[in-house]
Amino acid sequence: MDLKLGHYNKDGIEVVDVEGEIDVYTAPRLRELLIDLVNKNNYQLVVNMEKVEFLDSTGLGVLVGGLKRVRAHDGSLDLVCTQERILKIFRITGLTKVFGIHDTVDQAIAAKKSEK
């Protein structure tokens, strides 16, 4: 499956919906979207990975790159993911310690608000 991307604003936080496979071929599109959102001054991001079917190190690189960009503006990038097959690569790479990972978009947004 190709990659489908969408985004919307909820309670001042930009939520990015990702569906499909994030790999070396499709990851550039996600990267461009994250860059575009940051360039438009969106520094509080939540990436919803619940419909992601595949994620490799290229995709991880894009997410880490996005995290770096928002942090440069004191922002944050959190993830929504409950799929064990996707969480596995975060665990293998130790990136569960880097990203906030939540079960739902609402929980991610609530967590961000409570940080403020």
Place this chain on the structure above:
Amino acid sequence: MATVEVTFTPLPAHVRTARLVATAVARRSGVDEALLDEVRLAVGEACSRAVEAHQRHCPAEPVRIEMTDQDERFVVTVSDHAPTAPARPSASGPAAPAAASDSAGHDSAGHDSAGQDGAGYEGAGYDGGSAIPAGFGLAVISGLADDVRVLSTSSGVSVRMSWPSTAATS
């Protein structure tokens, strides 16, 4: 089971095809369903690595994957023909060695540099600026397959991975 070989033009678009084929062959070889996601991810990582290397060094050469059953193990070998020496000086980022287990002579010098600014990696999905260190893909593979060997020669790198399989009935 007979060996299955796949060669493909080193383009990111073909990596998905390669991992789908590997998963199908692994299933047919009797690899446990619970391990198929690992096969898919590991083969994808190895192919992505090889594609990147070919795009940098030999874009006209195909990447090759061999899949076979050996001693009740499903074995996948992804081979590239990119020389281990870098084609051009690295713009940025350390060439961190991969954490591959059982590596034999793995040479990470200039290899898999995942953060070279403007080095044509934009299309490969790498974030210019070393978001992910070099060798990360191989480190991921090491976490997914309990038997990983990386053989690096002057003519290229082979990444050999294997998983347990039941004896196939043909």
